[in-house]
Amino acid sequence: MISLSAISKVYGKKDTAFTALSDISFEVPAGSTLAVIGKSGSGKSTLMHIMSGLDRPTSGTIKIDDVELFNMKPKAMDAFRAGTMSFIFQAFFVEANQSCYQNVMLPLEIGQVPRRKRKSLVMNALKAVELDDKAGVLAGNLSGGQKQRLAIARAIVNQPKILFADEPTGNLDSTTGEKIMQLLFNLNKDLGCTLVLVTHDHELAARCQHQITIKDGHIESIVDRRAARKAQA
Amino acid sequence: MYTTDLIRRSGRSLASAKTRTLLTAIAIAVGTFALTLTLGASNGVQSYVKKIIANNFDPAELIVTADSGLINKTDTTKPQEYDSSFGSLTTAAGATVQVKKLTDADLLRLSQLPGVQRVRPAVSVALQYVTRPGMRKYVGTLTAYSSSQKPDLAAGTLGDDVPAGSIILPDGFLSSLGFSSAQAAIGQTVTIAVQPAFDQTSLQSAFASGGTAALSQLATPATTLQTYKIAAVSKTSTFSQPGTSLYLYASLAETQKLSDLTTKGTSSYRRYLTAFVKAADGTNPKKLDAVQTEVKALGYGAQSVADTEAFLTQIITILQGIVVAFGIIAVVASLFGIINTMYISVLQRTREIGLMKALGMRKRDINSLFRMEAALIGFLGGILGAGAAVLLGLVLNPWISNKLGLGGDPLLIFNYLQIALLVAALMIVATLAGLLPARKASRLNPIDALRTE
Numbered sequence: 282m283i284s285l286s287a288i289s290k291v292y293g294k295k296d297t298a299f300t301a302l303s304d305i306s307f308e309v310p311a312g313s314t315l316a317v318i319g320k321s322g323s324g325k326s327t328l329m330h331i332m333s334g335l336d337r338p339t340s341g342t343i344k345i346d347d348v349e350l351f352n353m354k355p356k357a358m359d360a361f362r363a364g365t366m367s368f369i370f371q372a373f374f375v376e377a378n379q380s381c382y383q384n385v386m387l388p389l390e391i392g393q394v395p396r397r398k399r400k401s402l403v404m405n406a407l408k409a410v411e412l413d414d415k416a417g418v419l420a421g422n423l424s425g426g427q428k429q430r431l432a433i434a435r436a437i438v439n440q441p442k443i444l445f446a447d448e449p450t451g452n453l454d455s456t457t458g459e460k461i462m463q464l465l466f467n468l469n470k471d472l473g474c475t476l477v478l479v480t481h482d483h484e485l486a487a488r489c490q491h492q493i494t495i496k497d498g499h500i501e502s503i504v505d506r507r508a509a510r511k512a513q514a
Numbered sequence: 515m516y517t518t519d520l521i522r523r524s525g526r527s528l529a530s531a532k533t534r535t536l537l538t539a540i541a542i543a544v545g546t547f548a549l550t551l552t553l554g555a556s557n558g559v560q561s562y563v564k565k566i567i568a569n570n571f572d573p574a575e576l577i578v579t580a581d582s583g584l585i586n587k588t589d590t591t592k593p594q595e596y597d598s599s600f601g602s603l604t605t606a607a608g609a610t611v612q613v614k615k616l617t618d619a620d621l622l623r624l625s626q627l628p629g630v631q632r633v634r635p636a637v638s639v640a641l642q643y644v645t646r647p648g649m650r651k652y653v654g655t656l657t658a659y660s661s662s663q664k665p666d667l668a669a670g671t672l673g674d675d676v677p678a679g680s681i682i683l684p685d686g687f688l689s690s691l692g693f694s695s696a697q698a699a700i701g702q703t704v705t706i707a708v709q710p711a712f713d714q715t716s717l718q719s720a721f722a723s724g725g726t727a728a729l730s731q732l733a734t735p736a737t738t739l740q741t742y743k744i745a746a747v748s749k750t751s752t753f754s755q756p757g758t759s760l761y762l763y764a765s766l767a768e769t770q771k772l773s774d775l776t777t778k779g780t781s782s783y784r785r786y787l788t789a790f791v792k793a794a795d796g797t798n799p800k801k802l803d804a805v806q807t808e809v810k811a812l813g814y815g816a817q818s819v820a821d822t823e824a825f826l827t828q829i830i831t832i833l834q835g836i837v838v839a840f841g842i843i844a845v846v847a848s849l850f851g852i853i854n855t856m857y858i859s860v861l862q863r864t865r866e867i868g869l870m871k872a873l874g875m876r877k878r879d880i881n882s883l884f885r886m887e888a889a890l891i892g893f894l895g896g897i898l899g900a901g902a903a904v905l906l907g908l909v910l911n912p913w914i915s916n917k918l919g920l921g922g923d924p925l926l927i928f929n930y931l932q933i934a935l936l937v938a939a940l941m942i943v944a945t946l947a948g949l950l951p952a953r954k955a956s957r958l959n960p961i962d963a964l965r966t967e
């Protein structure tokens with residue numbers, strides 16, 4: 282469960298102050314899928330950064346499974362984030378001059394996973410994205426879709442509870458993008474990890490259980506398909 | 515992150531920018547190369563000086579002079595006031611300095627000091643010539659033998675001293691004196707000629723006693739011939755004192771006798787520039803120090819072997835200091851190369867840093883990652899520079915030794931512990947150079963870093 286209450290984010294000070302987010306409150310149950318929708322510049326990424334503890338809100342609190350995110354000391358916060366969450370970005374951010382294997386290894390090194398467990402974890406993650414035959418290949422030699430699959434393998438290798446994906450298909454053609462989304466939804470089902478999907482694609486968003494539409498830093502609408510389904514029944 | 519993971523990651527990052535890494539490392543290697551060679555030369559010179567001293571001096575002995583100024587501090591830039599009780603000496607550069615010499619009374623006084631085992635004046639005689647029947651005449655120097663000199667013998671045997679009526683002949687004289695081998699010379703004889711010298715004192719006394727007749731007799735002095743048996747033939751050693759390879763040696767008593775003959779009636783008669791004072795149990799530095807203090811308290815100059823060694827190595831140390839300074843300047847300059855390289859590395863890897871931070875990597879670990887990268891560059895540069903110096907040294911050593919006439923002794927002696935310490939020191943300063951870039955990396959805001967596209 283991720284719960285946000287009264288989150289605001291103001292960039293700059295006084296004259297140049299710019300409110301990127303104001304009074305955002307909602308809850309996402311553990312294991313569900315959430316789409317954050319909005320136009321470019323509406324504040325989606327800012328919201329994701331704050332939800333994941335990368336950025337501090339100007340005011341408001343975030344709880345992840347009853348842990349107050351911004352009450353932690355930096356060291357504890359790092360450890361918590363290393364053990365709890367992972368990221369997938371629009372621009373992949375895979376290390377071109379490292380092998381696929383080494384790319385996927387990074388979160389395990391950061392999380393200080395014992396060395397003997399690493400190999401099987403990495404290979405399983407690569408298998409899950411069907412890149413196990415590319416383990417020794419340099420990431421720079423992969424195609425765009427393969428790079429994003431590699432990024433996904435890196436994101437799931439540590440078996441995180443929450444997976445943040447910021448426009449994961451933004452740099453891909455629609456066929457490849459569709460495959461990536463299918464993969465993400467399957468992982469959400471199979472691994473039971475919460476998926477937070479930042480997107481401006483309404484079709485994609487519609488496939489998530491929860492949708493939050495942001496406009497100029499405000500919540501324009503919240504859709505809870507599960508709640509709606511329950512109400513119907 | 516585990517340290518091994520950090521090291522592996524920083525190593526990989528260096529390997530992925532091979533040219534840049536190598537160029538930065540080479541800059542460090544240049545300074546390291548100079549430093550390693552200098553250290554090697556310093557070790558070699560020190561060992562060479564030690565061997566020379568061990569072969570020529572007894573560590574239990576002090577070299578004592580009447581004039582404490584003779585040792586270390588004769589100032590040739592200021593005029594010295596004339597003192598008739600002083601003898602004069604010509605320096606290697608040709609300057610005349612007056613020096614006070616030791617007398618027999620001084621020697622007696624020294625030998626009576628507590629802790630002194632024996633006092634031995636340094637006596638040598640400028641011979642008129644050395645020859646053998648049917649051979650040409652050669653100039654030569656006869657010096658009192660001391661067992662601490664332990665000459666290498668080409669033939670013959672030697673006890674504690676040279677027997678009375680015998681000498682040690684250096685092998686350089688063998689063929690000139692018509693000997694086919696060192697062995698052939700043993701037991702044979704050489705003839706040594708000495709001639710009384712005269713100086714102002716002897717002239718005055720001759721004139722006073724015998725007038726001009728005595729003077730003219732003095733001007734054509736009688737040559738005294740002495741025949742000596744060759745007890746041993748010494749080999750020219752690389753470790754003999756420079757310039758002494760053709761010295762003939764006889765016992766102190768024998769040398770003294772000839773010296774008396776040549777100096778009788780002059781101001782040099784029974785005057786010694788230096789004497790060797792042997793301390794009882796003098797290899798114990800405390801006992802030697804005690805005697806040295808006493809000798810100095812009496813107003814004499816006293817120098818131990820260690821002092822001599824320090825004096826001999828001093829000038830070399832200064833020269834080496836200059837090379838070391840340049841080496842250090844080179845290393846310092848190359849540190850800016852490291853700083854530059856590391857800043858570029860941080861810049862190029864902004865996104866990677868952002869991602870690592872997003873994945874929960876600690877600030878400290880990111881800092882370590884870049885500091886280790888800098889340390890590795892330092893290590894690489896150190897190994898390259900020291901390795902090249904050692905290789906060059908091993909290749910050139912025989913050639914240099916040959917050119918400098920060091921015999922089989924290498925000029926460059928590499929101490930691997932020293933080199934390891936040097937490389938470790940380089941890694942430390944390289945790490946220091948990496949501090950600022952590493953700090954920059956650890957302080958990067960992951961959001962800004964990940965926005966970079």
Ligand SMILES: Nc1ncnc2c1ncn2[C@@H]1O[C@H](COP(=O)(O)OP(=O)(O)O)[C@@H](O)[C@H]1O
Binds near residue numbers: 299301320321326
């Ligand atoms: N560091 C910053 N300083 C000032 N304004 C910022 C900063 N980061 C983002 N913004 C602004 O906040 C708004 C929201 O940005 P962002 O969350 O990246 O939008 P989205 O991801 O929806 O495209 C934008 O108008 C952007 O210009």
Ligand SMILES: [Mg+2]
Binds near residue numbers: 325326
């Ligand atoms: Mg965005």
